[in-house]
Amino acid sequence: METGKILERLIAFPSVFTSEDYTAITDYAISLLAPLGIACHRIEAPGGGRAGLFAATGPAGPGGIMLSAHLDVVPVTGQSWQTDPFVATERDGRIFGRGTSDMKGFAAAAIRAMANASRRRLAQPIKLALSYDEEAGCVGISQMVSSLEKTIGLPDLCVVGEPTGMQIVTGHKGKVSRRIEFRGSAGHSAGAPGHVNALHLACDLVSALRVMQEGIAAKGPRAEGYGVPYSTIHVGSLKGGGALNMIPETATLEFEIRHLAEEDIDGLLHRIDALAAQIAGKARDTRPEAAVQITEFNRYPGFDIAPGPETELLAALGAHLPAGKVDYGTDGGVIAAQGIPVLVCGPGDISRAHRADEYVTNAELSECDAFLERLTEKLETGLPVTRPTSPPA
Template sequence: MTGTGSTPSDAAVLRHLEALVAQPSVFTASDYTAITDYCETVLRQTGARCHRIASARPGRAGLFASLGPEGPGGVLLSGHLDVVPVDGELWTSDPFTLSPRDGRAYGRGAADMKGFVACALAAFEATAGNTLAAPLKLVLSFDEEAGCLGIAEMLPHLNPSIGLADLCIVGEPTEMRLVTGHKGKASYRVECYGGSGHSALAPTLPSALHMAADVIGILRRIQAELASAERPSPGYAVPHSTLHAGVLSGGVALNMVPERATLECELRYLPQNGLDETERCLLDEIAALADRNRADFSREDIGIEVTRTSHYPGLGTGLSVALQDYLLRLGADGVAGPVDFGTEAGYLAELGMPVVICGPGRIAQAHQPDEFVALDQLSQCSAMLDRLVDSLATGGPDLCGAP
């Protein structure tokens, strides 16, 4: 490989990043457990206690790992192993071959978020054989890009395996700044069932596409209500909860009234407001729409079914003075506040641990052709984890007053 770091730690990070990028762990693949195998092999060689979690969905597996004293406490690092597809993207190099050049390392997942995972693996290697007063822990999940499905499966096993931590750092790309919040998200599939027939009789038949269009109208009306009713939350590009219709399909021919239509939509909600009330309002309005259609057409065989297809909670970490102080001393590059993209952090925070997001790279590079992470960002992250290990050797974080 051309292009190496300036320290042994930097070289180890690039070595691991090269191996991780070479694993095409696209979340739509039927099986990408080879990347979990690689990480487990590396971690076991450091002496870490590893707990592999096989998914209920075939071809996926996650890991918990821990070095140092057993049980609760210490610091938990969190990353996901899956990446988005490269189909249709125009890359100037092989997306699954790490290409370091011009101060950057190119490859699918380099920023989101194999760069951080590589730094974590190198930190475990550097810690091997050392005595820690508080444990260094790691969770590596799967299917994050599918809506944080993997971490939801794994979390019931965290406390029984390696124990909760005093602090969790989720290494999504933030340019090494501290991120303390993001919206939660729920996605839905709305199936509309109408009645087929000749389009010349369209007004007399229940069109599934018309019903789907009315559902979109409901989304837009609730969106307007949220924009006016919610207290704006500073730091977000859109300072209130949002509803969005992303995919609509239905119909087979122009001269036929469509019998079925499918709409995919999402709700992104402010963490302080929660999901329940807005979701209940949405579902109630859709149910009322279905009832009106059944009454208007005097048919009981038409209707609308709504399925929540994925969900992850929002994050709203109260950054205490002690917690902020500790992280800045480790090497975090200031406080960024909330961000507009979602992560697994909300799930981890629900366990009662203080959780922050801080990792190398820029989110603007994620999911893009020629995705890259800057080498100096990897060095900064590696140095931060080195200082974290030093802290754990003497007792771990003193977060008195942290939420």
């Protein structure tokens, strides 16, 4: 079973996270593993249309190491690809296709490692987590994780194979995403002073968020190792208005906060809620129907692990030091919240992700294969890692 061949098949599944149904890619992974006697637990999404997988080989129960990957990818709409994004195309030592770096390359290598390990006598198990809808904000693993202990058992360590160039990553930020809808009053633009323009209310909040961001950058918690060493507030969408001569009755903005573990995220959100309420309250002096509604539609935790035996283990297996941190999110934060030590390390480069002509190199896949082979050999003799007895409070 070759990583390149598995990757070719994985790329052929257009498992875009916005698709109605992409369960076929999970079923393909199961079709490779189950016939080898590997315990496979298919986790159906609550709404259907996608499925995850927990799998294990070796001694049953807790312990061992779990490899983690997501099978979904971002859309290709509007991107100018030189090749079909859902056909793995090899050229000059590079394999092009959507998800090659992020992160079907690691998924393919992990499936191969599981297959090879199934023929070995392991002292501790090797486990696999394949999630869905990671690109929607770690939605899949959040829905799956409650089944982890009762299916394959909690591992001693989880390696999330996001594209780090095989560098060891010891932490990433958490994220909260919210939608804020302001309501003003409809009317003709000629009478604008007597109405409340909902777009103006939303823009007032955007201005306040920018001031808040400046304060966080200047005086907020900082953590070295990140590209941006403080929490960030980002407004990514602002919609409202239908015609130039109509006063916008509603306006909706969406923002995210990517926060450090040290950040008081609930305190920060409370401040934003208070600002939005203050803006809407002032507008009611002009029109009593002015209002604001706030909806949180995604949240996942970050994680931060101090360098120690886990990083030493991965380095001994061929992963790269010095250890670093990343500003983007992974399934690792959700897994770490279960009390499981997590490190991020995988082939490819995040700078190639979400872009046209995404690729991973054959050399990167070979390096990952060698790393996972050494990991399997280590599991034959056992690991110097102790499983936590309970999740953190």
